Amino acid sequence: MPADRPTMPPVRLLPDAELARDALSAPLFARAARLARWAGEGTPVGAGGELLADQLRTATGLLGLDGDEDGPAHTAEAWQLALDTGLVEFTEHAEEDGAAGEPSSDEPSGTAVAGEELATLTSGSPQDVLDLWLGGLETVLADAAAPDLGDIVDQLADGGDLDLDAIDWNPEEEADFLDGVLGNLYLLTALDSDDDAAGRRPVPLPALAASLIVPDDMDEPTDAVLEEVSDAMMRLDDQFRMLAPTGLIAYQPVDEALIEEVDGEGHIRESVDGVDSEAPEEEDVTRYGMVSLTPLGVFAVRTRMLEAGVDAPAVGDLAEKDAAALLAALPHHPRPAARAETELWLARRDPLTAARELLAAARGDDEDAPLRRLACQQALTLVPLDAEPAFREILDDPWLGGLARVWLAERGATDIPDPGEAMVFWLTIDTIAAQLASEGDTEELRELVIGLVGQHGGFFDSAWRVEHPATADVLEAMGRLHPEKRVAKAARKAAFKARSRG
Numbered sequence: 001m002p003a004d005r006p007t008m009p010p011v012r013l014l015p016d017a018e019l020a021r022d023a024l025s026a027p028l029f030a031r032a033a034r035l036a037r038w039a040g041e042g043t044p045v046g047a048g049g050e051l052l053a054d055q056l057r058t059a060t061g062l063l064g065l066d067g068d069e070d071g072p073a074h075t076a077e078a079w080q081l082a083l084d085t086g087l088v089e090f091t092e093h094a095e096e097d098g099a100a101g102e103p104s105s106d107e108p109s110g111t112a113v114a115g116e117e118l119a120t121l122t123s124g125s126p127q128d129v130l131d132l133w134l135g136g137l138e139t140v141l142a143d144a145a146a147p148d149l150g151d152i153v154d155q156l157a158d159g160g161d162l163d164l165d166a167i168d169w170n171p172e173e174e175a176d177f178l179d180g181v182l183g184n185l186y187l188l189t190a191l192d193s194d195d196d197a198a199g200r201r202p203v204p205l206p207a208l209a210a211s212l213i214v215p216d217d218m219d220e221p222t223d224a225v226l227e228e229v230s231d232a233m234m235r236l237d238d239q240f241r242m243l244a245p246t247g248l249i250a251y252q253p254v255d256e257a258l259i260e261e262v263d264g265e266g267h268i269r270e271s272v273d274g275v276d277s278e279a280p281e282e283e284d285v286t287r288y289g290m291v292s293l294t295p296l297g298v299f300a301v302r303t304r305m306l307e308a309g310v311d312a313p314a315v316g317d318l319a320e321k322d323a324a325a326l327l328a329a330l331p332h333h334p335r336p337a338a339r340a341e342t343e344l345w346l347a348r349r350d351p352l353t354a355a356r357e358l359l360a361a362a363r364g365d366d367e368d369a370p371l372r373r374l375a376c377q378q379a380l381t382l383v384p385l386d387a388e389p390a391f392r393e394i395l396d397d398p399w400l401g402g403l404a405r406v407w408l409a410e411r412g413a414t415d416i417p418d419p420g421e422a423m424v425f426w427l428t429i430d431t432i433a434a435q436l437a438s439e440g441d442t443e444e445l446r447e448l449v450i451g452l453v454g455q456h457g458g459f460f461d462s463a464w465r466v467e468h469p470a471t472a473d474v475l476e477a478m479g480r481l482h483p484e485k486r487v488a489k490a491a492r493k494a495a496f497k498a499r500s501r502g
Helices: 016-025 027-039 053-062 071-085 116-123 126-144 149-157 171-191 205-213 223-246 282-288 295-307 323-332 335-347 351-362 369-380 385-392 401-410 421-439 443-455 459-463 471-481 485-501
Strands: 043-045 088-092 110-114 249-252 259-262 265-268 290-293
Touching (some): 016 027, 016 295, 027 053, 027 071, 027 088, 027 110, 027 116, 027 126, 027 223, 053 071, 071 088, 071 126, 116 126, 126 171, 126 295, 171 205, 171 223, 171 290, 205 282, 205 290, 223 249, 223 265, 290 295, 323 335, 323 351, 335 351, 335 369, 351 369, 351 401, 369 401, 369 421, 385 401, 421 443, 421 471, 443 459, 443 471, 459 471, 459 485, 471 485
Antiparallel strands (some): 043 110, 088 110, 259 265
């Protein structure tokens, strides 16, 4: 893997069959399929395959949207998706001899019929259905990144040529912006501590927009940056309204009462009913829009990332890998994903074999070894008592004997020999080294250091002698973390002794 290849945290995916059902039930896709069946063996259509006025009214009623003022627009969008995905195929009529002029918008220019891809929905595999859905999604994403058609129509109506600069639209920038939004949503989903692959906690639209606009090193956003965030929210509101019917996202739009028109453009009001749009109250944040990726959306964004060369792992990727690969990856997984990954790995092995493989992979005195052993210890908490022989075998191992005693004691095993002082101190140094590598100087680690020093009189007199590669670094960190100057000085002195000895 190239060193510069971006890597994302792993996500938990639903089975393909469930994702395919979600795709088939997504409103836009379901409407497109219904219209394709309605098209049957032949429906007269206009130039390019668009529905004629009469057909549009009929199709709108067929979808149950005739009571919706946006019904015809939703129907036209579904019909276009059916054309784009091959659910409907369009054949243009051959021009008759002597025909002249442009056809009327109310006159048929061709015939649309149910396409070959329609059969995929009933006879294709789940992956076939998902491929079809992904193809349709790409067309909607392209539309979402396109400029307002009204601006283009106004420009062309004035007799001018299409000028992208004049309508303030850069195709690449718009596509990159939307990709960035979806990437941020994906990352937040992957890092969600409550991730269960069945639902995602929604993200407030202001926070999502700010994550793309406000620089990381900016403590207090300027008025100009806040205005840019507000503009981004309006763009996202329009785009998310288009994307929600695809099943990609779940979206609660911005409250219309918060939008005002200024110079023909929508803007978030600065204050509505005493609510400051720049810092909405907790109970009012939902009024500013809430969005989350659906499980189908997680699948889609991951697929697009993989195609773009991003390393976007899924939970379960390591199930067939060896224990070394598992322990190398687990420290970088969010906790729910790490547990799920471990459970899938263990499910493919009997407990005794799994324990022996994990313990063997945890050995070593390289720089990453403490973190690897911490991952091993966490993985072994999921191993049942059937694996006890694996731990009895290593009670005298200098690297793993302490870990084995902890595992056995937690399960109420008897006849566990007491560890020697050297093993206790080695395990202590190894544990702190792992936590430093994992999370750095945390409050939890500070409390651990205070407790260790308080329980063991003369702790540093023995600790500096521990034969562990990280001894000096751990003692130095203990000096940094302990609040008492006297103890901190003793820790630094012990660290100096450990380095001098080496």
